[in-house]
Amino acid sequence: MDPDLPGPQHGAPLAPAAPCDVQSILAAPDPREVLSRIAVVSLPMVTRFRGITVREAMLFEGPAGWAEFSPFLEYDVPEASRWLAAALEWACVDPPATKAATVPVNGTIPACPPSAVAEVAARYAGVGTFKIKVAEAGIDSLDEDCARIEALRAARPGARIRLDANGRYTVAQARTALRAFSRFELEYVEQPVMAVEDLAQVREEIDREGWGIRIAADESIRKASDPLRVAALGAADVVIVKVQPLGGVRSALSVIEASGLPAVVSSALDTSVGLSAGVALAASLPESARPDGSIPACGLGTSALFRSDVADPPLRAADGVLPVGRTAPSEERLSALAAAPERAQWWTERLRACWSHLREQR
Ligand SMILES: [Mg+2]
Known part of the structure; x- marks a missing residue:
């Protein structure tokens, strides 16, 4: 967990201003006003895949549930911002009606x-x-x-x-x-x-x-x-x-x-x-x-x-x-898989940069 960001003790999701959609979520200048929990994890892989042996991801919890923001490390801000838009939608809005279980x-x-x-x-x-x-x-x-x-x-x-x-x-x-x-x-x-x-x-x-x-x-x-x-x-x-x-x-x-x-x-x-x-x-x-x-x-x-x-x-x-259904992380796994503090900081900066980019595009 990033010490800079709200931790488990602040677990209750924030009640968002209606309507709860990504555009209204982005009205907040800072992601921490919207996301109740933020964690950065580093997952060891069984074998090298796509040239990597460790997969880093940021997870956060919004009004609708937990979401994942995990653009590959080499992606620039405009490209990574599309991944953030996806994560924000999943964290803030319920998915469309599904046709299968x-x-x-x-x-x-x-x-x-x-x-x-x-x-x-x-x-x-x-x-x-x-x-x-x-x-x-x-x-x-x-x-x-x-x-x-x-x-x-x-x-x-x-x-x-x-x-x-x-x-x-x-x-x-x-x-x-x-x-x-x-x-x-x-x-x-x-x-x-x-x-x-x-x-x-x-x-x-x-x-x-x-x-x-x-x-x-x-x-x-x-x-x-x-x-x-x-x-x-x-x-x-x-x-x-x-x-x-x-x-x-x-x-x-x-x-x-x-x-x-x-x-x-x-x-x-x-x-x-x-x-x-x-x-x-x-x-x-x-x-x-x-x-x-x-x-x-x-x-x-x-x-x-x-x-x-x-x-x-x-x-x-x-x-x-x-x-079909939402998947939430386990507290134990989040702790066990927590990324090193400098990596968590890197992801926090990336989140802020992508957040600003999406806000500019609104
Ligand atoms: Mg393929």
């Missing part, structure tokens, strides 16, 4: 040897969709990638399989890889190339060649205007959406609807608190984002990437699904 999650097969695939898949009881990480060594891993797809198909014959290349191919390499992948029945291939213009080119080629592979955009979507750009350029068949980068559940819902594309909700390596906002988004997806009527399996099973999470128990899938 649970949402399905996908299992993830990392770049492991093909012989280990069945064992990794066995950890995901009740899961019907798997994402296989491919292109770990670019085009050089193609043979092994195909062997892992075959191994998963053998271990889980009825499962949906999606691939994620994290933008590691060039356009020419993507052509080679997608031709090889076209023999498998796949749900989609996520971000085969990085640039959105290149994605559009790859997608055109898939159509021309008749490979029947759908493309999903993930890294191409970092802000609310991106799903619309992806749709306008015809760069993808599916958008991967995350609550914080898109500025909140409501903002995400409106851009998903405007894009007209099917959407798969994913985590931005959130703690259990942030994951619960992702679950709410998935459970309220518009019809246009659920073409076959069901909620596509979400990439929200990521609490398993942390050695320890802020909630007790953490928000983890049971029988392939996560429950």
